[in-house]
Amino acid sequence: MPELPEVETITNxxxxxxxxxxxxxVWSDWPRYFTKSGGWPKVKRILVGRKILNINRLGxxxxxxxxxxxxxxxxxxxxxxxLLAEPKKTNFIHFFIKLxxxxxxxxxxxSDVRKFGRIIVGQSGEVMARPEIKKLGPDPxxxxxxxxxxxxxxxxxxxxxxxLNQEFLAxxxxxxxxxxxxxxxxxxxxxxxxxxxxxxxLLFNKLVGVLExxxxxxxxxxxxxxxxxxxxxxxxxxxLVYAKKGSKCPxxxxxxxxxxxxxxxxxxxxxxxxx
Ligand SMILES: [Zn+2]
Numbered sequence: 450m451p452e453l454p455e456v457e458t459i460t461n462x463x464x465x466x467x468x469x470x471x472x473x474x475v476w477s478d479w480p481r482y483f484t485k486s487g488g489w490p491k492v493k494r495i496l497v498g499r500k501i502l503n504i505n506r507l508g509x510x511x512x513x514x515x516x517x518x519x520x521x522x523x524x525x526x527x528x529x530x531x532l533l534a535e536p537k538k539t540n541f542i543h544f545f546i547k548l549x550x551x552x553x554x555x556x557x558x559x560s561d562v563r564k565f566g567r568i569i570v571g572q573s574g575e576v577m578a579r580p581e582i583k584k585l586g587p588d589p590x591x592x593x594x595x596x597x598x599x600x601x602x603x604x605x606x607x608x609x610x611x612x613l614n615q616e617f618l619a620x621x622x623x624x625x626x627x628x629x630x631x632x633x634x635x636x637x638x639x640x641x642x643x644x645x646x647x648x649x650x651l652l653f654n655k656l657v658g659v660l661e662x663x664x665x666x667x668x669x670x671x672x673x674x675x676x677x678x679x680x681x682x683x684x685x686x687x688x689l690v691y692a693k694k695g696s697k698c699p700x701x702x703x704x705x706x707x708x709x710x711x712x713x714x715x716x717x718x719x720x721x722x723x724x
Contacts, residue, residue, distance in 0.1 A: 451525045452509060453589070453620030454663035455674050455682060459531055460506040462677045463557075466533060467548065470555060471500045472515075474547035479564055482544060485579075486570040495519055495570055496546070508585045508619030520576040522569045523559070528673040529566035532558040536679065544568065562673060585619040589657055597653040601641055608644060608724075609637035609709040612656075621656065624669050624684075624691045627715045629656035631690045636723035637707065637714040643724040662687075690715040 451459075475496050480489040499515035506512070511531075513521040523529070528541075536542065536558060543566075544559035559566065569576050576582060587596065600618070604611050611617055612626040621629075630637050632655035635648060644652075668674060668682030671692060675681060685692075693704045693715060702719025 450509075450527050450622055451530065451668070451674055452622035452625055453506075453660055454625070454666075454684065455530075455668035456506050456509050456511060456525065456620070457664050458667045458676055458682065459525075460504055460511050462533075463511070463531060464504045466555070466677070467501050467557065468503060469501065470548040470550045472496050472498065472546055473549045473554075476545040476547075477543060479543040479561075481564070482566060482568045483570065486568070492568075492570045496521070501548075506620075507582065508588065508615055509622070510582065510585075514573070518573050520569075520571065520573045522576050522579075522582060524567040524581075525561075526563070526565035526567060528563045529559060529561040530673070530675050531677050532560055532675070532679055533677045534679065536560065560675070584616050586615060586617045588620060589618055589653070589660060590620075594650045594653040598646055598649055601649060604641050606641055607637065607709050608635060608639045608641045608652075609712070609714050611641045613710070613712065620660075623712050623714075624688070625656065625659055625663065627691045628659045628689055631715075631717060631721060632659065634720050634722055636718075636721040637709050637716050639722070639724040645724075648724075690717060 475493055477489060483489045483492045486492050499519055501513055502516060503514040509524060511523045541560045541562045542558045543561050543564055546557040548555040609626055612621050629652060633652040635652055663684040666683040667676055669684040670681035671685055690704045694706050696704045698704060698717040698720060700720050702717040704715055704717055706713050706715055
């Protein structure tokens with residue numbers, strides 16, 4: 450699933466290309482995307498004629514600010530991603546936007562093999578007040594390590610689950626939580642309330658470091674993720690433990706997996722301490 454670095458990469462690329470363009474037409478063969486926004490006919494009426502004023506990332510959401518105070522908030526979920534050029538195979542495209550600027554034409558394709566993506570369209574106040582948007586925690590690239598520590602105080606439970614909780618911190622998922630816990634040498638099953646503050650600060654710094662590194666490498670492609678040009682992200686080739694079960698860690702351990710909640714966590718039992 451695309452996480453903060455992948456969504457950041459997509460958002461930045463779309464921002465460079467699409468600000469100031471007007472939506473001339475829309476198409477979808479998956480009306481279920483729009484049930485939360487009052488249905489496809491309504492969404493179509495709202496979108497056509499709107500100008501794209503800004504595009505920003507909020508957690509794992511891409512927020513399109515449109516003219517007349519409308520917003521389109523897209524969560525890519527499992528397999529969603531945007532393409533600016535028409536893909537060779539169009540069978541995974543379930544939402545499509547035609548754009549125009551002056552006499553120029555462009556298009557934006559939403560590719561989504563599994564069709565789990567979530568698209569919310571409406572007046573900005575309404576969209577931002579929705580629980581899945583409003584309840585999002587702070588962004589790890591914005592807060593300080595002290596704010597991270599303050600936020601974790603009083604949180605009980607496994608550190609891995611705490612990191613994945615979008616109301617605690619927005620944007621982190623399975624890949625980067627595994628990588629950061631490995632770098633900070635903290636076992637994913639550790640109880641958040643038992644980890645010393647210094648170790649939590651280290652965890653935060655490692656998390657920010659790995660997110661920034663992945664943004665430079667344009668994200669992680671294990672299977673589906675592509676940037677808007679259709680290219681894969683390179684972080685997967687530089688990952689440390691994620692999806693490396695059975696591989697040797699440089700310090701002699703072997704990467705193992707364990708279920709934390711419903712998610713598979715990758716870790717090195719030799720390096721990572723259980724608190
Ligand atoms: Zn190790």
